[in-house]
Amino acid sequence: MKRTALWIALMFSAAANAAPWTYRGTLNDGGAPANGRYDIRLSLLDAGGAKSLAYPLTFNGVEVKNGSFAIDVDFGMDLTQFGALKLKTEVAQGGSGFVALGEPKAFDAKAALAGVCWDTEGNAGTDDSINFIGTTDSEPLVIKTSGARIAAFQYVGSLFGGPLIVLGDAANQGAVAGGSILGGGNSFDPNIVSGDYGTVSGGRGNQAKGGGSHVGGGISNRANGYAATTSGGVDNCAGGDYSWAGGRAAQIRSGNEGSDGLCHFNATSGDADGDQGSFVWAGDHGGSSFTSTGPNQFLVRSDGGVGINGTPAEAGLEFNVFGTTPFDGFVEFGLIPKPSLNGNTGERVEFGVGKGGTGTNDADLRIAHRNNGIDFFEHLSIDGDGSVIVRSNPANLGQGVQLLVGAGAWSTLSDRHLKTDVQAVDARALLDRLVAMPVQQWRYIGQPGAVQHIGPMAQDFAAAFGVGENDTTISTVDADGVALAAIQGLNAKLEAENATLKSQLSALADRLARLEAAQAP
Numbered sequence: 001m002k003r004t005a006l007w008i009a010l011m012f013s014a015a016a017n018a019a020p021w022t023y024r025g026t027l028n029d030g031g032a033p034a035n036g037r038y039d040i041r042l043s044l045l046d047a048g049g050a051k052s053l054a055y056p057l058t059f060n061g062v063e064v065k066n067g068s069f070a071i072d073v074d075f076g077m078d079l080t081q082f083g084a085l086k087l088k089t090e091v092a093q094g095g096s097g098f099v100a101l102g103e104p105k106a107f108d109a110k111a112a113l114a115g116v117c118w119d120t121e122g123n124a125g126t127d128d129s130i131n132f133i134g135t136t137d138s139e140p141l142v143i144k145t146s147g148a149r150i151a152a153f154q155y156v157g158s159l160f161g162g163p164l165i166v167l168g169d170a171a172n173q174g175a176v177a178g179g180s181i182l183g184g185g186n187s188f189d190p191n192i193v194s195g196d197y198g199t200v201s202g203g204r205g206n207q208a209k210g211g212g213s214h215v216g217g218g219i220s221n222r223a224n225g226y227a228a229t230t231s232g233g234v235d236n237c238a239g240g241d242y243s244w245a246g247g248r249a250a251q252i253r254s255g256n257e258g259s260d261g262l263c264h265f266n267a268t269s270g271d272a273d274g275d276q277g278s279f280v281w282a283g284d285h286g287g288s289s290f291t292s293t294g295p296n297q298f299l300v301r302s303d304g305g306v307g308i309n310g311t312p313a314e315a316g317l318e319f320n321v322f323g324t325t326p327f328d329g330f331v332e333f334g335l336i337p338k339p340s341l342n343g344n345t346g347e348r349v350e351f352g353v354g355k356g357g358t359g360t361n362d363a364d365l366r367i368a369h370r371n372n373g374i375d376f377f378e379h380l381s382i383d384g385d386g387s388v389i390v391r392s393n394p395a396n397l398g399q400g401v402q403l404l405v406g407a408g409a410w411s412t413l414s415d416r417h418l419k420t421d422v423q424a425v426d427a428r429a430l431l432d433r434l435v436a437m438p439v440q441q442w443r444y445i446g447q448p449g450a451v452q453h454i455g456p457m458a459q460d461f462a463a464a465f466g467v468g469e470n471d472t473t474i475s476t477v478d479a480d481g482v483a484l485a486a487i488q489g490l491n492a493k494l495e496a497e498n499a500t501l502k503s504q505l506s507a508l509a510d511r512l513a514r515l516e517a518a519q520a521p
Helices: 427-436 458-465 476-518
Strands: 003-012 021-029 036-045 057-064 068-073 084-092 105-108 141-145 148-156 162-167 180-182 244-247 250-252 279-282 298-301 318-323 330-336 347-353 363-371 375-382 388-391 400-403 440-442 453-455
Touching: 021 084, 036 068, 057 068, 244 250, 250 279, 427 458, 427 476, 458 476
Parallel strands: 162 180, 244 279, 279 298
Antiparallel strands: 003 021, 021 068, 036 057, 036 084, 084 105, 141 148, 148 162, 318 330, 330 347, 347 363, 363 375, 375 388, 388 400, 440 453
């Protein structure tokens, strides 16, 4: 019957560097883990294995369970005086002769007796000041599986020293105090921690370069700034101090990027701290970069739209909040529809303290249109002094209506220099058309019945005078103009009639005078 010892472990007492000590091993019987009781004989030999240093010790009826056994051994001497030794192990069962289990096993008594070995079934009564798993020099503690490193633990000294923990692929790299790589990586795309107290939680090709920076995972992400964070995703870079980047290709510019290209797009800020304090989240967008342009920005790229308490009504809208540089008191809200809607790249609502304002309550409001970032047109201006201007012509800011300071009605912008194709009107003929045009009492559909109005229909007005933009609206300019012209026509008509009456009255007076003269005595 063939018996083999697969492994031998020596477990020594914590009390002394001599006996007793524990010999643990695994025994196979016939190619399978042994079970039962066996006789075991141990012989202590010198380093060459030729000279016996003590009488052999025989242990009868040692219990072996599932191939494992343990023996308390005492050769009656301090083994550390010998240094390198060899241990010969023999086994027998049921009165059969002893059979050697391979060649004598070499061991270094001084090294083995330096501390307490750990029992795979647990230890008790340990003192962590002297009983521990690890190293006492600057070399790392390394754990391997299948011959490859999967974990390394090391203390790295610096101004503020700290432990360095590198888990995951053997290609993962760290050489800084307090750094940690918790997994992931491969030989082509290792995870790297190069900033003190930085962390890479997993993924591959990630790097925490800034002190106290963190990469949560994903692929090819960078946290270059101090205390910067990249939560995951792909090709993101938190380059500024205290910045955050996530999604895909979100880029916060670094202040120390130089030529190392760690942010992939080599985005470099002119500030030594990079675009510090910025938050950038980028949707996929085909993988193109979405890059910060300054510090303390909050940027979100979401081509599918943004919804709060609901899904977005329309995808592809862009929303910006920003101030001018140098800041002139305006904070602008920009709403930009996707180009496929109308070809424009900028619809913007902006408000803030007006330019040149010096008071405590002089904030202005603007509703403006900006096309392609160049052409700018203010549709509505509400100034801090209370005045309001609504403009109707992008080519001429003077066209529109005004509500002046303290006024109770709109003023029409009617500057002579804003008008062309000026023609005289026939006021008398216009008066006749006005008299002929129906003027009625009515109410708008949807208004309560008690609300009544008086005026013409737009179609009748357009038919009578042929002015205005269409036949469904009546411009107040045209209504006022018709009224003024009709007044002039009425005045001319009355003056003509008065002149005729005056002539008739004069003729009658002359006739009466002649009659009276003829009847005089």
